[in-house]
Amino acid sequence: MYAEERQQHIEELLGRAGRVAVIDLANDLKVSSETVRRDLDQLESRGVLRRVHGGAVAASRVGRAEESVAQRRDRNAAAKERIARAAMALVPPGFSGAIALDAGTTTGRLAEKLAQWQPEKAGTRLVVITTSIHIAAALAESPHLDVHTIGGRMRGITGAAVGASALAQLAAWRPDISFIGANGLHDGFGLSTPDSDEAAIKSALTRQARRAVALVDETKLGVESLVNFASLDELDTVITDAAPPPPLVDALDTAGVEVVLA
Numbered sequence: 001m002y003a004e005e006r007q008q009h010i011e012e013l014l015g016r017a018g019r020v021a022v023i024d025l026a027n028d029l030k031v032s033s034e035t036v037r038r039d040l041d042q043l044e045s046r047g048v049l050r051r052v053h054g055g056a057v058a059a060s061r062v063g064r065a066e067e068s069v070a071q072r073r074d075r076n077a078a079a080k081e082r083i084a085r086a087a088m089a090l091v092p093p094g095f096s097g098a099i100a101l102d103a104g105t106t107t108g109r110l111a112e113k114l115a116q117w118q119p120e121k122a123g124t125r126l127v128v129i130t131t132s133i134h135i136a137a138a139l140a141e142s143p144h145l146d147v148h149t150i151g152g153r154m155r156g157i158t159g160a161a162v163g164a165s166a167l168a169q170l171a172a173w174r175p176d177i178s179f180i181g182a183n184g185l186h187d188g189f190g191l192s193t194p195d196s197d198e199a200a201i202k203s204a205l206t207r208q209a210r211r212a213v214a215l216v217d218e219t220k221l222g223v224e225s226l227v228n229f230a231s232l233d234e235l236d237t238v239i240t241d242a243a244p245p246p247p248l249v250d251a252l253d254t255a256g257v258e259v260v261l262a
Helices: 003-017 022-029 033-045 077-088 105-114 133-139 164-170 196-208 246-254
Strands: 019-021 049-052 055-058 098-101 126-130 145-149 153-155 160-162 177-180 184-186 190-193 211-215 227-230 237-240 258-261
Touching: 003 019, 003 022, 003 033, 003 055, 019 022, 022 033, 022 055, 033 049, 033 055, 077 105, 077 211, 077 237, 098 105, 105 126, 105 133, 105 177, 105 211, 126 133, 133 145, 153 196, 160 164, 160 196, 164 196, 177 196, 190 196, 196 211, 196 227
Parallel strands: 098 126, 098 177, 126 145, 177 211, 211 237, 237 258
Antiparallel strands: 019 055, 049 055, 153 160, 184 190, 190 227
16 A cells, blocks of 8 residues: 555544554554554644644644634534533423533533523522623523623633633632533543633633533544643533543543433
8 A cells, every 4th residue: 555545544534533543553554653653744744633642633633723603603513402402401490500601602502592491480590600792692681591791801712701800700609500611522631622711711610510511512522622621520421412432431431420422
């Protein structure tokens, strides 16, 4: 097999799995590990992948590349819809208490459903705390919700409040459930996101809640973004649309994290 054919094969594997191992590629392609490493070096120079210990990951799965809410809103829409429906099961009509919603497109889908929430008992109101101006706007007109917005410096790309003021306000709240988004959920690196200021907010939302629930679609599984904001053992539940890869399944099980497949 020529180098171009090997590299095309590696690209196809990365497209499906997001990660490749040198030893597996050497066995699969029937070449030496050194030949595989040269192929990976060439693919990295073209921006296709990023070398990591023992192999490589797709370039789209690392770093601090970040897109706006508008760019991401309709991507993987069906998966986000299923995740949002599954998350609503945690806030039934008989729920009494407070929840927090992180900024993001999947949490945004959940907000659309929460806007239609009605209590089992007349007069009951659900407290919703959010750092997102987009989510606050989506919930503002509901007669059954008490919406509290966290203020601070606003990140235009995500519409999330960040900074010292936002962190100080979050410290005063103890929601029953926090619904948190992430750019990556990895067996070794935990939950991560590209921006350090937003990572601090996500960390506070995770740690302040009595129950921390991560809403992540399949594209985030096994991914490492730039800044870690929580370890797996700080999570209670992950709601996703596909079975996580085996290393992540094992790590979540060890950490005692419930996995809900939507």
